[in-house]
Amino acid sequence: MINRHVSTLLVAYLHNELTEGEKLRVCRHLKSCEQCREEYRELASVHRALKFMPEAAVSTEITRKPPRYWNYTSVAAVATVLVLAVWLWYTPDRPLTVAKLQGSPLLEGKPVVEIGRFEPGQCIQTDGRSAAQIDLEGKGHVNVKPNSEVQLVQAQPNERRLKLMKGMIEAFVSTPPRMFVVETPTATAVDMGCAYTLATESDGATRLHVRLGFVILQSKVMTSIVPEGASCRSEAKIGVGTPIFDDASPDFRDAVQRLDRNNFDELALSQTVAGARKEDALTLWHLVPRIPPYNRTALIQALRRMVPLPEGTTAKEMSSLNPATLRKWRDAILPSAKALN
Ligand SMILES: [Zn+2]
Incomplete structure (x- = not known):
């Protein structure tokens, strides 16, 4: 099956997360397939750009993944690049x-x-x-x-x-x-x-x-x-709707989508909580404000088992949707989201 396209492996390849066998397969395939090579070039250019932006703005490290280290020269250089980029993009009417x-x-x-x-x-x-x-x-x-x-x-x-x-x-x-x-x-x-x-x-x-x-x-x-x-x-x-990871189980996905359609669906909520992996913490975090207050306790408990409540915050604040608490917990789950603050 050497000719099968490697599109789905390219991001993991860029992050160096593939096994030796998979890497070899990707390399061999890229040599012979122009279509995948073009896609690889496109992804690699975005990947390179992400590396040179400030970490908080772009890293996508999530609790489930090993940390990635972004090399960037100096804060000053990054600032210069950003200012230059803003300047270059300043003219909105340009075709x-x-x-x-x-x-x-x-x-x-x-x-x-x-x-x-x-x-x-x-x-x-x-x-x-x-x-x-x-x-x-x-x-x-x-x-x-x-x-x-x-x-x-x-x-x-x-x-x-x-x-x-x-x-x-x-x-x-x-x-x-x-x-x-x-x-x-x-x-x-x-x-x-x-x-x-x-x-x-x-x-x-x-x-x-x-x-x-x-x-x-x-x-x-x-x-x-x-x-x-x-x-x-x-x-x-x-x-x-609520974001769902590609590798979440089909049952979990189905339960979350039912909850999106009907926030009061308690069966869907219990199936969501039961089917969530640690990697699904961000999905659960999104659901907290979307379900009625009296149903939040179970969800927050499940979330706490995955990612501890940040220091100085309480489950009660989370349940009452205290903005600072929501934000701190979000940043603990997805550190790159700090760029939104
Ligand atoms: Zn291909």
């Missing part, structure tokens, strides 16, 4: 460029021959056989997959903003946090330095999957922090 990847993508209804200017307000459309790539001025790029429609939105200063009307995009972004934003019909994805896919589904829902770094997915009333290796769904009726 981006879009290139044809395959088939005949349309820019404002006209075929993109090779490369086109993508102005704020304009739309890119792909059919079943075409795909395009939006260049983010050397700060990454966005692949517009087949059967998709994407608009460049007039943005705030220091920000690039796309609107995904339908279909799927794949983003590889190495801008400083919060500078790349994608709106969908039911949510807004705020990039914190990462690689992710964002898709709309036939029922109008949005699905986000993060491969590297982390993304904030938000709707009017709800916000989810989605780290690498996790996905999150957003529906018009229920808002932004």
Whole structure:
């Protein structure tokens, strides 16, 4: 099976988390497969960029993973890079460029021959056989997959903003946090330095999957922090759902999704608590404010067994959703979330 694509192993390969046998398989495959090689290059460029940003802003170390060490030269150098990046991104009206990847993508209804200017307000459309790539001025790029429609939105200063009307995009972004934003019909994805896919589904829902770094997915009333290796769904009726890790058990996933649809479902809650691994702590943390107060005790107890309550906080504060306590516990579960404070 030497020809099987290695897409799903590439992030672990970058983090040096594969066994020798798996590494060998990835290396051999990359030598012979241009498609996986291109994907590896894209992920590696985001991975490199993450390494040179301040740790709090981008590391995605979670309690379940061995710590990763980010090498960066000095605080001053990082600050210079950030200031420079902000300056480079300052002009919100500047057009981006879009290139044809395959088939005949349309820019404002006209075929993109090779490369086109993508102005704020304009739309890119792909059919079943075409795909395009939006260049983010050397700060990454966005692949517009087949059967998709994407608009460049007039943005705030220091920000690039796309609107995904339908279909799927794949983003590889190495801008400083919060500078790349994608709106969908039911949510807004705020990039914190990462690689992710964002898709709309036939029922109008949005699905986000993060491969590297982390993304904030938000709707009017709800916000989810989605780290690498996790996905999150957003529906018009229920808002932004709870993030779930790819390797969570199917029963746990099902229970959490039922809780998202009905916060009062006590059976779903007990199945969620029973099925949670230590690695699912972030999922449980998201659920605390979403379920009714009288059901929070069991959830908080389960969470405490995974990650101790931070010093100076109490379960009672957590249950009454004290913002500082929620934040401290979140940072203990996902240290990279400190960038949000
Ligand atoms: Zn391949």
